[in-house]
Amino acid sequence: PGAGSDVSAIKSVARKDGGDYVISGQKMWITNSLQADWMCMLVNTSDGPAHKNKSLVMVRMRENGKLVKGIEVAQKIRKIGMNSSDTGLIYFDEVRVPQSNRIGQEGAGFIYQMQQFQEERLWCAASTLESLSNCIAWTVEWAQERKLFGASLADQQWVQFKLAELKTEVESLRALTYLACERYIAGEDVTEWATMAKLKAGRLNRTVPDTCLQFWGGMGFTWENKVSRMYRDGRLASIGGGADEVMLGILAKTMGIAKRPVK
Ligand SMILES: Cc1cc2nc3c(=O)[nH]c(=O)nc-3n(C[C@H](O)[C@H](O)[C@H](O)COP(=O)(O)OP(=O)(O)OC[C@H]3O[C@@H](n4cnc5c(N)ncnc54)[C@H](O)[C@@H]3O)c2cc1C
The missing domain is CATH 2.40.110.10 (Butyryl-CoA Dehydrogenase, subunit A, domain 2)
Structure with missing residues (x-):
């Protein structure tokens, strides 16, 4: 503690x-x-x-x-x-x-831990892709079913554009994560890529469930709803395995903006 x-x-x-x-x-x-x-x-x-x-x-x-x-x-x-x-x-x-x-060696634990974080952060990004995609797919299905104002909720252009935007974001995260994994498997140091993927995963785990939940209305505010569960569960992604701000700090170092560049 x-x-x-x-x-x-x-x-x-x-x-x-x-x-x-x-x-x-x-x-x-x-x-x-x-x-x-x-x-x-x-x-x-x-x-x-x-x-x-x-x-x-x-x-x-x-x-x-x-x-x-x-x-x-x-x-x-x-x-x-x-x-x-x-x-x-x-x-x-x-x-x-x-x-x-x-x-391993005595005294090298901090370095080993920092190395392990790269895998944990890649895992965080990779493991989140399907749940984010599911969240959007469930919401598309719901919006097509929910009838109001003489049409379905999915007929509202605002809803269509928001969901299209979210899908684009999730697929961008997928591309970033796959690239980081390919480089990791090739034996490269992927600190920067894994950090960006973790940061983006954290951000999307907040915006995707929040935006989707809104389209479920009161149903989204119920405990049993799958999107509301994602809204609660996904919040951890910006904190666990290193908070978003810690990711930004690492990136600032790899970019040479912060004082102590990462070697
Ligand atoms: C459900 C859950 C499971 C966990 N499981 C494990 C586990 O199995 N093993 C384990 O070792 N740990 C585990 N953790 C711990 C987790 O890694 C920490 O919670 C996380 O690193 C943040 O540390 P903290 O909670 O002490 O927050 P703090 O370090 O107190 O940070 C609080 C906030 O301060 C801000 N902040 C922090 N640093 C900076 C900075 N440099 N610049 C600007 N702002 C900053 C961020 O917004 C951050 O969220 C788990 C945490 C949770 C919530």
Whole structure:
């Protein structure tokens, strides 16, 4: 808690004891933490500079369904969406993990995490394409069914143009995402492309469900409506895996506008 966008500010500590790490601290916003048997944890393994003192460690959370000694899942967080996915706050009190559970080199965890974010951000963009397309398709279907003022809602040019605009945006995101994936598979550094795709996915997960929901009228304001669920669930895309502003900051660096250019 308290780190979030500022990943280097995490406070959890792993001290060495014999062949083990002994981990103490807290983790907030952990997806699947109410059921996971294992977690991949970024933790401070030394006192050095914030970008060089962290390691990624595989931590066993549960054995035979029971939490490992020293781990407490303190809270299931109540969220406005993504309710099929549990999210928790976890405490670690002197949790023993073999040092052999460390991934890669000690002290390189921050860099590994930044590299992993490229995949997570590509996933975020890719996984959103179908749901955004569905949202538009459901709304087209609804607008064709809904009769008012002697015609269907879909006969209103305003509705046609808005939906056409959204589809163009979603297909632009698809093209950007596919390009980023092709370059990633070819072994290129896709930081800039993955960041742009994540940013655009976040933006569209807000504008597409919001615009579509409007065309559903009161039906769109009901809990069971698929578009209203997307309106709530999709809001996370601008926050999780790095907020929109963090994406803009990375892009400003890759463009050379911000002070510390990304190498
Ligand atoms: C449902 C859910 C599931 C999650 N699952 C996981 C998980 O499994 N594992 C994990 O490690 N994390 C997980 N997260 C954490 C997620 O990565 C963070 O919520 C996210 O990085 C933002 O951090 P924060 O919430 O602390 O917001 P903060 O860091 O407090 O940021 C708040 C807001 O400040 C603004 N902001 C931040 N930085 C800047 C900047 N440089 N310039 C301008 N404005 C800025 C943005 O608008 C941002 O939304 C999850 C979060 C949620 C909500």
